[in-house]
Amino acid sequence: MxxxxxxxxxxxxxxxxxxxxxxxxxxxVGYSATTLRAIALRAHVxxxxxxxxxxxxxxxxxxxxxxxxxxxxxxAIITGGDRGALGERLCTYFLGLWEDEATxxxxxxxxxxxxxxxxxxxxxxxxxTEALVGRVAIVxxxxxxxxxxxxxxxxxVGLAMARYLLRIEPLASADAATVAAWVAxxxxxxxxx
Amino acid sequence: MxxxxxxxxxxxxxxxxxxxxxxxxxxxVGYSATTLRAIALRAHVxxxxxxxxxxxxxxxxxxxxxxxxxxxxxxAIITGGDRGALGERLCTYFLGLWEDEATxxxxxxxxxxxxxxxxxxxxxxxxxTEALVGRVAIVxxxxxxxxxxxxxxxxxVGLAMARYLLRIEPLASADAATVAAWVAxxxxxxxxx
Numbered sequence: 001m002x003x004x005x006x007x008x009x010x011x012x013x014x015x016x017x018x019x020x021x022x023x024x025x026x027x028x029v030g031y032s033a034t035t036l037r038a039i040a041l042r043a044h045v046x047x048x049x050x051x052x053x054x055x056x057x058x059x060x061x062x063x064x065x066x067x068x069x070x071x072x073x074x075x076a077i078i079t080g081g082d083r084g085a086l087g088e089r090l091c092t093y094f095l096g097l098w099e100d101e102a103t104x105x106x107x108x109x110x111x112x113x114x115x116x117x118x119x120x121x122x123x124x125x126x127x128x129t130e131a132l133v134g135r136v137a138i139v140x141x142x143x144x145x146x147x148x149x150x151x152x153x154x155x156x157v158g159l160a161m162a163r164y165l166l167r168i169e170p171l172a173s174a175d176a177a178t179v180a181a182w183v184a185x186x187x188x189x190x191x192x193x
Numbered sequence: 194m195x196x197x198x199x200x201x202x203x204x205x206x207x208x209x210x211x212x213x214x215x216x217x218x219x220x221x222v223g224y225s226a227t228t229l230r231a232i233a234l235r236a237h238v239x240x241x242x243x244x245x246x247x248x249x250x251x252x253x254x255x256x257x258x259x260x261x262x263x264x265x266x267x268x269a270i271i272t273g274g275d276r277g278a279l280g281e282r283l284c285t286y287f288l289g290l291w292e293d294e295a296t297x298x299x300x301x302x303x304x305x306x307x308x309x310x311x312x313x314x315x316x317x318x319x320x321x322t323e324a325l326v327g328r329v330a331i332v333x334x335x336x337x338x339x340x341x342x343x344x345x346x347x348x349x350v351g352l353a354m355a356r357y358l359l360r361i362e363p364l365a366s367a368d369a370a371t372v373a374a375w376v377a378x379x380x381x382x383x384x385x386x
Contacts (some may be wrong), residue, residue, distance in 0.1 A: 167318065170343060
């Protein structure tokens, strides 16, 4: 199969073909080993057009897998504003994603599939390690930056599990501001202590 | 079907019939709604014998579902020893369960099934809420004891997910003592701050 060079991505069908090809290849080989070239080949389009329309492998992954977590937004939260309120700002961002039904549903789906399908777990692991931990480690000016980032991740994923997925009371019904007030110092300490 | 009163639990077959009946009923109606009477009826034994041989619904659940987390041990950790080293002791207990292959495997299975089967989630939720959070809240002499207990649970379940299930690096390969040193102050603050 030869890529049809010059084919445009404007049409809804072509765009959805790229997303379908991306989902298939991410699931087959994981995030790290997936290349835009392989996706382009599968979808019969030019790799340069995929890059042009989606911006990056990370962005394509997020759109194909409907991942509402934005590593660039998290990096901006870390570098922008008062460093002493870092934990609070990250908690607000994270709880906001889970409190909004539109972003909660794909997050739940991602969590469930990562826990039951090895291929999906490999994709999520690759995305989290490269796009999320990697990005945070770069902007976080601290020793053990990558370990700190994963510790924050562990608190956030556990909070998601206990509050939104398993719905353990009284954590599940506590208001978001109360939860943020409890968790923010944990995040702050992991990142800056 | 009439329970065969007086039938003994000593035989391996009868014991395994009780465990099979318990697993079925916990899965059907969840932890909270399960009664020893219903299990006895299903297994054709006397309820008093189940109580005598397993000790409690909690203990029967733990044995039937191979749950290595022991609420009584956790309560003892909280009430015994230096209160200032509570977080450290609980981290040591928790990491010990996950670092030991014999207890790690059933914990992983429980986590996976709770995330994919609603009935299993209901059972885990009931056990965690009644047996674990309930027990900790009683021995923990603090305001918002139940919320504090669930916050600790959220950090522990997230650590298990990130380190042992998703294996996100560098958290997955960090040595247990390093992880405990990072997480213990979080647990300590949730319980005693």
